[in-house]
Amino acid sequence: MDNRKLKIIGGKKLTGGAVTIAGSSNQVTKSIIASLLTDEEVLIKGAPDVDERRVVQGLYEFLGGEITHHGDEEFTLCSKNVGVHEITEELCSKNRISVLAAGPLLHRFGKVSFYGVLGGDKIGKRPVNFHIQALQQMGAEVERDGNQYHLTVGPDGLHGAQIQLPFPSVMTTENILIAASRAKGRTIIENAAIEPEILELCKMLQKMGADITQRPNRTFVIEGVKKLKGCELRCMFDRNQAVSFAIAALATGGDVLLRNVTHDPVYSFLNFIQRMGAEFTISSKGLFVKAPDRGSLTGTHIEVEVHPGFMTDWQQPFMVLFTQAQGISLLHETVFEERLGYTKYLNEMGARITLSNKCLGEYPCRFRNHNYTHSAIIEGGTPLEGRDFALPTDIRAGKCLVVAGLTASGTTHLTNIRELERKYDNLVPKLQDMGANIETIHG
Template sequence: MFEVEEHQAPHYLVTGGSPLQGEVTLSGAKNAVTKMVIASLLTSDTCTLRNIPILGDLELTVKLCQELGSQIQLDRDKHTLSINTNEIVDYRVSSAVGGLNRICVMMIGPLLHRCGEAVIPLPGGDRIGPRPINFHIQGLQQMGAKITEKDGYYYCQAPERLHGATISLPFPSVMATENLLITASLAKGVTIIENAANEPEIVDLVKMLQKMGAIIEFKVDRRIVIEGVKSLHGASHTLLSDRNEAVSLAVATYLTKGDVYLRHAQQDTLLSFLNTLLKMGLRFEVDDEGIRFIGDTKAPPAISLETDVHPGFMTDWQQPFTVLLTQSEGMSVIHETIYEDRFGYTTALERMGAHIGLYPKCLGEVPCRFREKQHMHSCVVRGPTPLVATRLDIPDIRAGCSYILAALCAEGTSTVYGIEHIERGYEHLDVKLRSLGARIEKVL
């Protein structure tokens, strides 16, 4: 019975060996769109978002907002979304939807501002190691929120209007920074976020909030200062392009020795990635409309790299790049400093023929939270090694994309299960790859 159900599960059949050729247009940023939808809850006016990616994480966020009372118009063809939350009809986020990912914790601030109360389930998310939300909770408590945990829910109250505070983050967490930005926009007084993250998606969120009437300034030394205002109004905003999709498709081009132009790829959001390509002698051309990535028949040289907070090498780029390093000449080293358990996917690459070793030592120079903690957060890759097709089970979004990249350059046909993770985080990735000549079939 189990085998029948497994066979019926949606999956991809990916046959390697076809060079990717042509042009594809990047989607809007996954890591920006959901936060902007949440930010729209701060006002009773209509907010319109353009260049939105149509993917699973957005669908979940839309459902959450609709349960709270939001009226939403989604035009999938034009990639636009209009949201109006004139009235919030329920301050409780259901566990049926809210427990599926971590976005519901972002709703605490808007619900406290609009209703004075919020009840949210403990959040879920990808299996890439613990991602506690204590930074969020502690920051909100500093702003006057009263939060207790009971029976799998957070119960939040703000008897009075939330107020400004100086919040020092122990680590420049992207999502905690976004949460505090959204909440502080309507808090009374001035909020200072110290050791804040400053990723491009955060800058884009600040652009939207400024259009809504928020007063937010980036200062030196990772400080963001927010002067709270009494109310915010509606706004229209066009999202930046998805830099993770850009990196995934660029790496796929090099792995397959292809030639692909990514329309709307933005150089300023990809600087550290492009610098790494230059160090490896990999070719690309930048123009005003996008970036062309040009593969070569020669194996690129090995490299040492470390993930870091922006403007460093992004942790979400680590998985596709690890696949690229299996095809590089020599011994490469990757030091992961953001998440302690993000190399679990490499066992699948080893089954495909990759030579990979994991180590608890910090094999790099970036100051690391995991030093002396025995987390397997450094990786050594020896290449080039030919990869062979196998069955792959996707554990999370980024690892899943790396599996597909590995399958694209492997000999034979790989069967990839767990594709709901891919569809949660990428818009029609299989369709885009097929348009570039990849042999990838979706089986329902």
Template sequence: MNSLVEDAQKAGARVGMTADKIVINGGKPLQGRIRVRGAKNLVTKAMVASLLGDTESLLRDVPAISDVQVVRNLLEVHGVLVSEPESGELVLDPRNVKSAHFAEIDAFAGSSRIPILFCGPLLHQLGEAFIPDLGGCRIGDRPIDFHLDALRAMGAIVDKGYEGIHLTAPDGLHGANIELPYPSVGATEQVLLTAVRAKGVTELKNAAIEPEIMDLIAILQKMGAIISVEPNRVIFIEGVESLRGYTHTAIFDRNEAASWASAALATEGDVFVEGAKQQELMTFLNIFRKVGGAFDIEDDGIRFYHPGTPLKPVVVETDVHPGFMTDWQQPLVVALTKAEGVSIVHETVYENRFGFTEALIEMGADITVHKQGLESVTRRVPRRPLEQAAVITGPTKLHGADVHVPDLRGGFSHLIAALTAEGRSTISNVGIISRGYEHFIDKLKTLGADFSVAS
């Protein structure tokens, strides 16, 4: 057990993340070229999908992030042979899949919520699955009820115990008519990964349709699945008896691309993000332009830069795709502290996603969080009971501070704030940023940031 825990704790080191603190001297624009690889929100799910095949799969453009390492560990304890023939490539061979002991699963699952998606594939392959208590970023309630209700509808028996949740399917899994209360990305992935080998047809209503979902559907179709995406968020899945492995290049990480874009704008810099594509970033690009940012779209990426004119305030409402992503608002808020006027960000996806603003306020930002949200006659996204709103008044000058990273996107936002601030900032718990940002310290160095690292 001790060796398993030690292995889990070394996940950050395996992706080149050994620092716990970064000391940043702010006020220097970011300038240069960096590359983004495959999306965290696709690659980890594609790795799980390999469990469904009866031959090995090849996944390309895999980022070196700790969430990938966590999923790799979980696959390996379930008997999947994982190899890396080239940098950024994974070969996943599930032909010797087996049940794993609770201690093994629990040792590796603490820093990720991905284990819930193992349920369908493991039920098909082994007839049982186990899920320990789930971790993830502390940005709000992420109930797994949507997942469990969908699994029950397809024939799974769910037993909750003190160690976690044990699932079985003594009569096998079957198709079902499922309507999600909210177009949850995770629950949509759960249904897809389970229904593709269930008997009969599954109709999923109110499904998520994010680009990463479409890329996962493309992978499953390569494996032999029959999936139809219909209008109005409806997906039909016709179950098949078996699936084969796949060869696939992952969609780029649009969250990382948008984060570097916001960093370029906030620091009055000029950053070319190789690998970024216009189509998946259209909603972000519109807001980026409204704020006053400039961008040039090339075949191999997008250049994001501050044009030298004052930034303008905006009103943003986060929403499911094709709306403005919740993961985009946190880095953007830092840039909005530089805009001349009052900006409003309505957060409708997670209820606690403005916790990161406390550090920005300590650094000098003028931000007021309304925990019950704000009414507005111009709202386009329907109000949700859990939503909040942040009012950002600018421009303000940020000053250096000591900041503890609370979560993945908030942590990167704190990095941006420190880069724009006058003076020195110490950012601790930066290892969490490696969950979704590949080699971000090396990229900061490439872009000319003035910083040092400490363990």
């Protein structure tokens, strides 16, 4: 049993600090799975030392893959001895990534079994039907036994297909890209997700010998190849980490230098904080963000969208920024239908946030008229007071409460901190480097 907790004494301006942002956990986990496409070695550098990576490495080793570590941030993968095609329910319940192994295992064995109850953040419906339908279009036969799926292909294996996604799903796009790289013929993905991590996956597959073209209007064209080779790659920075540390500084009226951070992956985030009155500069050192010298941030309206829009994983810590900005702010979540439940914790701390099932935005929303609570009205300029909470299973909501604790007066205690360790490395030391009064205590 984990009896650790975070103790945060808030109300202190975080200024003068610098934080090195780790490699992307979303990228490294998909890269581990993509390495199953070849028997040659894959070298990954700049990997984050987080639980999410360790969970996927555990899945990889369960399948028979071999990992050689060269320190905390670098390791080599070799899939030559992979010999398992059935993924256990326990492994599937830990992480949603297991569904991405379907394509590589179908290429290797002509069959794969996994469970449809997949782990991960509890933020709304995340069914496997998009994945299953895409693999069926590529020639997989599917049988379902309760929550377990059994997929098989004929002697010719997977084949190309024209796949129109009903929504630009990140993981479904990744699944198809991985599976199609060695499928026979041409695969076209329309209405695909185009997040930076997906483009990094495309670069990795291209290094391995895949033929992938990105076309306008969210379209990928993949010409399948018979064999892929090993490669070397370096992880991009984790843009979710970068944004959350930037917001911690801004919400307390301070500043921070974020090392390793470049402009493009956080472009839309920077646009909104600049609109609210914050300042930023980007140099060879990284990204520097700073709260206004005089006055406060001002409220704004944000619509959460798929890339290149404002990312859904940014809105939770950003909600704290809204509570400290002057005026009324609006947030419209269009990606996940159940991702605003964490606001009850902020209201307990003194925030004034009202939720609505109306679409408070100008863009088309798939949740319109479905009675999902997916919009928020935030009355800004409200002081927060420290409270004690158990962190929720949405990791970004957990980081939101850390930022809220840093902003609030008094002391905040947070339990269930293992949730944060899934995607945040050295969280406490990094916040301490920013000047935060935070520590991990036992009992």
